[in-house]
Amino acid sequence: MKKTLSLLLLLTLIFIPARAADVQDVKPTKNVILFISDGTSLATVSTARWLQWYSHSDKPNLNIDPYICGTVRTHSSNAPIGDSAPTTSCYVSGQPSQTGFVSTYPVNCGNDDIYPTDPNRAYQPTMTLLEAVKMFKGGSTGLVFTCEFPHATPADCSAHSYNRGKYEWIAPQMVHNNLDVVIGGGVSILSDDMEKYLKDNGYSVYRNDLKGMRADTNNKMWALYADREMSYDLDRNPDEQPSIEEMTKKAIEKLSKNDKGFFLMVEGSKVDWAAHANDPVGMATDFLAFDRAVGAALEFAKQNGETTVIVTADHGNSGISIGRESCKGYDKLTKDQLFKNLSQFKLTAEGFAKKVNTIPNSEVQSLFREQAGFELTKEELDALNNCKDYKFSPIPEAERHEKSQASMYSNSLSGLMSQIITSRTCMGFTTHGHTGEEVFLASYHPQGDRPMGMHTNIELNHYMCSLYGFEPSFLSDMSNKYFARHTDVFQDYTCEIIPAKEGEVAPTLIVKNKKDKKKQLTIHAFTNVVKAGKKADQDIILNSVVVYVDKNNTFYLPESLVDFLK
Template sequence: MTKTLKRVPAILIVLLLLFSISVFPAGAASAPAVKNVILLIPDGMSVGGTTLARWYKGGTPLAMDEMACGLVRTYSSDAAIADSAPAATAYATGFKSHTGYVAVLPDVANMPGLQPIPKGDERKPVATILEAAKLAGKATGLVATCEIPHATPAAFSSHCPDRSNYDDILEQQVYSGIDVVLGGGSKFLESGARKDKEDLIKVIKELGYDYVTTPEALHKSNSSKIWGMFAPKDLSYDFDRDPAKQPSLAEMTSKAIEVLSKDKDGFFLMVEGSKIDWAAHANDPVGVVSDILAFDNAVKVALDFAKKDKQTVVIAVTDHGNGGITIGDRETSNNYDELPLSTFIEPLKRAKLTGEGVEKKLNADRSNIKEVMATYYGITDLTEDEIKAIKEAKPGKLNYVVGPMISKRAHIGWTTNGHTGEDVVLYVYSPINDRPTGVIENTDIARYMERILVMDLQETTKKLFVPARTAFEARGARVKWDDGDPNNPVIVVTRGNDKLRLPVNKNLAEINGKPVKMNGLTVYNGVTTFVPEEALDLLN
């Protein structure tokens, strides 16, 4: 009896230990919270392009390969094939939208399974994951190889139902308080190129950014706020890039992480390999390979940081397919299984530049076509028709002419010069192995980021986008739209002796002549003006 009683505590201890192991898996107590998200978007990257890039580099795995975990459906609110603006909006906000709309709701949501847009919510701005991160005290950044107001970066940092309205989009971006912005598009910041004549480069400097324009200046910067512009418009394809004049996507990603990771609260960073999409539009496989490999180098930078940091989730996912690229074309229909790998790769290996880079090597009268195409694009057997087509190509469009030429020689197939509607591959690294799997919606990416960062996009929308007239008039104020300068409209709110001025597209306010910086923007969607909740309190 005594021996039995003595054994009971020991048995209980063993059972308790087993219970604790089953309920709290090994390492759970020390499992790191996710503080940071790096979202990398290879715009327009189809699986065929990814496979081609892998073979081009010898068949060794891409950095993103180990992260593959699912598929993403890319359709927009009213179309099976998405434009980049609504595709990026889905990732940024968790809402599908319409062609050309950045971070605003669509007018119509009629694809199968979607809920209709409530009347009055059409074109309403909705908060982005970048804005939610900023409100949570995290550092934020944008990196792209296109101009910064282009569709994808715009969808994370501005709100506009017209993706081509660079004036409004870029002004919103400048006044959004993003910590690191790196890419192209300096000409759109200049006063001479803007309808409002505002010198946004001057504004950027006044806001405390280190404004840099060379790789050397970027690397040397010790600032916690950097705005880097490395081309008047888009950056060069990586194969065409001059390293002394433009940093690589990997270099920009590395610098952004270096700066943002100093924030103790964490960070959100969006990185876009923008011109994979542009090369696919042109059916230029050299451009596709060039920038998929450059993008993958950026993924490696992010992944290496995340594995060391252990508090960072890395997501790589394209917004849609493009071009319908295939390894094999109509001419390989009967002998596809007999052709060596070199059939598809060697013609591409002979090219030193993309179609866009080749155009810059042609002289003014294009009398050196044969020499340039042989030296820089690896084609030595041009036909007279091909020479004529190159000579007649419109400026800026040569890649649309020579891309199909090298594709034909490499038996790379294409179905379109436009986007495509297939599901795309999702790549995710999580330090706690919390990854989406299976086939998911593009909007689920935003919901995933929202969940792992413990944020609430719906509440952020309520805080940042209050219908101005309705809200102010409910408080007994009068609201006037002052468009004396139509390119710099201002909302003027008066109540009693108080006067509040809210310039559109800015995070600035003026109450009784006193300037105030708000935590959000004043946004006009063409119908309604929205202000941060904070603006309402300025009249109290």
């Protein structure tokens, strides 16, 4: 009996998965796929699961369900409630940062900092796991998302800026960071110069070309859809835009051809957008689309045997709840009463807003009967007709009331649609912004070394680093090496910063050898190409990007660049 118990204890110890903090015990894998459902509270996951089960009685579970292993306490460097930019930055760089900061070291905030920060490193770019896999493992790298490509989460993996809104800084970095596969939104943001760079370097580039993407056999590809963000999955025209599942499969197909491995980040971008809008339909259906993409990756990982899949969110959003106080007796409602109406919506709030702006006013009730299962009330019609964004109102724009007699409704068209949708459910919301609760964590590891329990966003980074054999401090050390201040790198040389000319987004750094005038570097920001020689006619191709920060008038670049001046 004692021998049996000892054997059981031994087996138990063998199969206890390592915590993310126990990185020395994690067995590396060749590939890592990181899934991030943006702005997804645990209640969003529950709502999506219920909706799927109600709509498909044979599908009571999500693809993530067997792999849920804990939670993540995710936060900014100086605030418990996170923003997408610093929270995903922490996942991929190991450094919490401030609201708006894209893989950039935070400014010291004294006692407000959750963990101590180094004031001397403020605004320094922080190397990401994607960059490290590309640079030090020779692995392929990819991004899949449904927002525009320089948006916070994809930018976090492949660019650096203290201002997430500076697309003119972020977009060229992403293009010049030599990602192998990029699929998502943002056709209007990819400039002709960016496209030329990609094509000159062997990429296939597709703009709103679904057939082209599907037929492409090149291992290097950018495929973008829609001027900015892609449609919600429920509103998506499948003949024009791929699903996030299809995009994920295509990325894996290409990246897995590299025998040195790959890193892929897949973001369910617009779950967050629907949460900001308080649109439960958009939230639930986009998360279900995201979960189907996770299912495709899990299927690949199980067959491949060398791939880890990690699924989480960057932060919560909206304080969504199944049940709200104004819905009397909500805690006793049946599943039909709670989820039937939710299941009948065939468009998101954004989808309804776009649709009503394309049809005559006389057809609005018909639209809602067919696409939602009800007609608008007199008060809702009044709110619609007085809405400033509504193109087909019978009320002249000058005569519309900012607050109609249905004054409880939003005066924006998409906001009004969200409120109409929510009013037909018993879903509740506390805010239109981010929330600070822990988020879900799910994972698959071929040897079972999964991060179990509650982890910080820093620990999750350390776990992912260990999957590639990197020490926890590796990314920080490499940040210092590849994103050093130009004043330190070129302290023995003459440096001149030339102000940006019209049409340029940043100044240019000229570095000269005082003794040998032929040795000179011309350095442009947000690119990986440095010009050498007095005539700037020689190209030095970096495996990282040069970042300029106007806050301190500093270029951040590799220490090794100084060797070209010696």
